[in-house]
Amino acid sequence: MRVLVLGAYGLIGTYVSLRLVADGHEVAGLGRRTAQAARRLPGLRWIAGDLRAMTRVESWVEPLRGIDAVINCAGVLQDGPNDKVAAVQTDAALALFRACEESGVRRVVHFSAPPSGSGTPFETTKRQADRALADSSLDWLILRPALVLAPQAYGGTALLRGLAALPFWRPRIAGAGLLHVVSVFDLAETVSRAIATPALTRRAYDLAHPASISLDDLTRAFRGWLGLAPVASGRLPGWLTAAVGRLADLAGWLGWRSPARTTALGELRQGIAVKPEPWIADILSHPVSLEQFLIAHPATVQERRFAAGYFLKPLGLVALAFFWVATGVLGLTAARGEAVEALLRGGLPDGLAPAAVVAGSVIDIALGCALLVARTARPALIGMILVSAIYLVVATVLMPGLWLDPFGALLKIVPSIVAALAMLALLPDR
Incomplete structure (x- = not known):
């Protein structure tokens, strides 16, 4: 099958694309920085495209030519000089769905996010795209992963590693809700089965291990995984967390995609509430837990160096x-x-x-x-x-x-x- 993956060099897109290639599919990746992506992932055919500008149906005619299925792994946390949340997550997505209907591409797997009720542009644009896809005539599947665990550190999990590796003190963020995690390999397995199973259609799934965990317990688990001795922990006051978020927002307007921006903190306060039982019943009966993931991917000197240097950058x-x-x-x-x-x-x-x-x-x-x-x-x-x-x-x-x-x-x-x-x-x- 010929598959187009949006955001193919991102955290989720990388593992999904590699799994589809391993399954024997012809995979085309669409993104802005295709030259570097082609060096990292040479098994894909790369198409240069900026989702911020692909907000009309005509923008998708060439990328969809000869394609049998589309996997949308693209997402933007917060507006910045290089990121436009509404353009990427709503306008481009809606144009893509209409273009798929017109070009005869029936199968669309769309990565969204669990409903949080935060009211952030990130969440509201995700919901708008979800509703538009659900109302379409396509054979769609909406996947809403919880906090994604991967060998590659990026975004929120990279920040968690950095917090876990602080040398003398482990901060606890006030007001953080309960979280759920999911292995990136379980996401890739889900997409693989979805592509191979036409009957899996017109359904939305929350992808997560059923066990919830607090942010404090998660950073403690990462610290143990890194092989670091326990340290004292202390609660970060709300005003300090808010100040960090504002500074991260400022850095965002300078082009730095910090996972500590106010949108991420807002989602964190809401926690990740999921209902993974339908996914477990229909697709993956034994999702990997946090403990199983950490055991299967032991930390090496590379992980320890990355975590120790996270805030040094x-x-x-x-x-x-x-x-x-x-x-x-x-x-x-x-x-x-x-x-x-x-x-x-x-x-x-x-x-x-x-x-x-x-x-x-x-x-x-x-x-x-x-x-x-x-x-x-x-x-x-x-x-x-x-x-x-x-x-x-x-x-x-x-x-x-x-x-x-x-x-x-x-x-x-x-x-x-x-x-x-x-x-x-x-x-x-x-």
Whole structure:
């Protein structure tokens, strides 16, 4: 069967696509960043497409050509510069469903989310798409997974690993509701059976293990899975959790998809209420529990390093950005005269030294600001490494005595280069 998977390089889409390929299906993946996806998942045929712009039926004519079934794994948590919740989860989805009806693609498996009653745009747009699909003439299946467990860490489960690995204290988020979990392999198995079983149609299923768990118990379980010794836990006050959510929202508008944004916190307060019994009765009689999943996928040094460094990435990026902006501001204000005198002593002409200080300071500020924006963070880090190397070479030629400066004026540039290299390595989020 020829299957089109939307969001094929996302967390769920990756495992679903690989399972369908293993089953012998021809899988086409649709997404924005297909070049990198093709390197990660070479067994798929890739179609470049931006769901934000695919809100008309005509947008789907070519992607659906020759397709027998569609799996929609695409989803957006919250609006941002690169994400539009309504466009992706409602407008594009409705256009897709109508295009399937017109093109004769009957089978549509649509990943949604369990009803939470949170009233967030994430939840309301999911419900709108669900209703539109249910009212269509298609052979549809709506799958609503709980918190997805996967070997790959992304989104909420990545945050849980980071919280579990904090060295001296394990926070408890006030007001968090009970959760349910589901293995990503159970999701892939469900899609595999749905594609192979035409009778599984026009049904909506909650996908989850029946046992509920608190967020505190979940982070404790992850900490034990990582092989870390127990630490004291403490309740995060509501105002602090809200402040973190607002900061994460701000980061979201800079392009960073933090799982701690207010939408995620709102869904977390509601908890995940599911009724998995129909799914268990019809499709998968023994879904994997949290304990079984963790036992089957033991943590290695890679998982421990990821969890330990989870919060170091945002801290490191902010610290580097502050360092570069601060040095630039100082170069334009309090330290400008001293910097010009140092360059004059090094042999720079009178007219060139002040201009060099101003230019260097402006470059520092620009690189620091660019680092805070997700789209420009990578070139900013590369720029920091190159500019730091230039500073070292120029200073060594003009003022070699700075290597013996008791405050380490030049020596400190070396660890800043290493810090930029470390942030460059930690930058990818999947």
